[in-house]
Amino acid sequence: MASLAGELSRGPSRSAWLTARAKNAVGRPTFIAIVGGGITGALVAHAFAEANVSVALIEGGLVGCGSTAASSALLLQEPDLGLHELRQRYGTIASRRLWRLSQEAARKLIALLQRLDIRCDLVPRDTIYYALRGQGHEQLTREFELRTREGFHARWLSPGRLRATTGIPGRGAILTRGGAQFDPYRACCGLIRAASDSGAQIFERTPVRRIDARRDRVKLHTRPRTP
Numbered sequence: 001m002a003s004l005a006g007e008l009s010r011g012p013s014r015s016a017w018l019t020a021r022a023k024n025a026v027g028r029p030t031f032i033a034i035v036g037g038g039i040t041g042a043l044v045a046h047a048f049a050e051a052n053v054s055v056a057l058i059e060g061g062l063v064g065c066g067s068t069a070a071s072s073a074l075l076l077q078e079p080d081l082g083l084h085e086l087r088q089r090y091g092t093i094a095s096r097r098l099w100r101l102s103q104e105a106a107r108k109l110i111a112l113l114q115r116l117d118i119r120c121d122l123v124p125r126d127t128i129y130y131a132l133r134g135q136g137h138e139q140l141t142r143e144f145e146l147r148t149r150e151g152f153h154a155r156w157l158s159p160g161r162l163r164a165t166t167g168i169p170g171r172g173a174i175l176t177r178g179g180a181q182f183d184p185y186r187a188c189c190g191l192i193r194a195a196s197d198s199g200a201q202i203f204e205r206t207p208v209r210r211i212d213a214r215r216d217r218v219k220l221h222t223r224p225r226t227p
């Protein structure tokens with residue numbers, strides 16, 4: 001399957017579905033079936049394949065061409081909500097855990113892309129949360145104090161420092177290290193190639209039309225699209 005994934009990584013003009021290997025593999029029983037070949041499916045397929053679990057990934061169109069290709073490509077350590085908001089919503093312990101898991105996920109994804117030597121223009125990026133006005137500034141200071149108290153990395157940027165670093169005329173900012181930026185499409189194709197190298201079956205242009213779940217098995221009904 002290595003050459004199949006090799007074709008995937010070259011881009012949408014070469015369809016893996018049209019290869020004989022892909023056709024031959026249809027119908028083989030598998031322990032895990034993943035529907036969708038975006039970055040999520042690619043990561044999950046790779047994790048199972050690398051752990052020697054039989055896995056098939058089924059993509060209705062072309063891998064990496066869903067919202068993965070539309071992403072702004074920022075890998076942020078912070079969840080979408082600040083630590084303070086998370087704490088208000090879920091309490092101290094859960095918010096701390098969410099924050100830790102989010103940091104760990106970003107770290108692990110960077111390490112995985114590096115370990116697999118996936119060429120996706122991966123570069124480290126700091127993130128900056130800034131406030132332009134009074135109320136935002138108060139929230140930001142509160143967030144900074146909480147993150148520091150909880151032992152999470154955060155550096156405060158004064159207005160002068162913020163302007164010198166970014167050109168933004170704000171009232172202050174939190175700088176966080178450990179983020180990254182990469183080409184999500186190439187990362188996705190690289191992960192799928194690595195999954196395939198480890199034994200995953202990959203199918204493109206194969207929409208899953210129906211899923212029958214029974215006690216002892218799950219059957220996916222697909223209909224290959226004509227190219």
Ligand SMILES: Cc1cc2nc3c(=O)[nH]c(=O)nc-3n(C[C@H](O)[C@H](O)[C@H](O)COP(=O)(O)OP(=O)(O)OC[C@H]3O[C@@H](n4cnc5c(N)ncnc54)[C@H](O)[C@@H]3O)c2cc1C
Pocket residue numbers: 035036037038039040041058059060061062063064065066067068069070071072073074075076206207208209
């Ligand atoms: C404009 C924009 C900017 C973004 N910026 C960022 C960012 O900077 N940082 C960040 O972390 N996230 C960002 N995101 C979010 C990020 O892109 C998504 O969270 C991520 O790509 C989702 O990946 P996915 O694999 O879950 O979904 P997708 O990439 O959408 O993959 C799902 C796949 O499933 C396939 N599929 C669906 N149904 C079937 C079926 N029945 N049978 C077979 N296949 C099927 C689809 O064809 C598709 O390829 C952004 C999103 C958008 C839209």
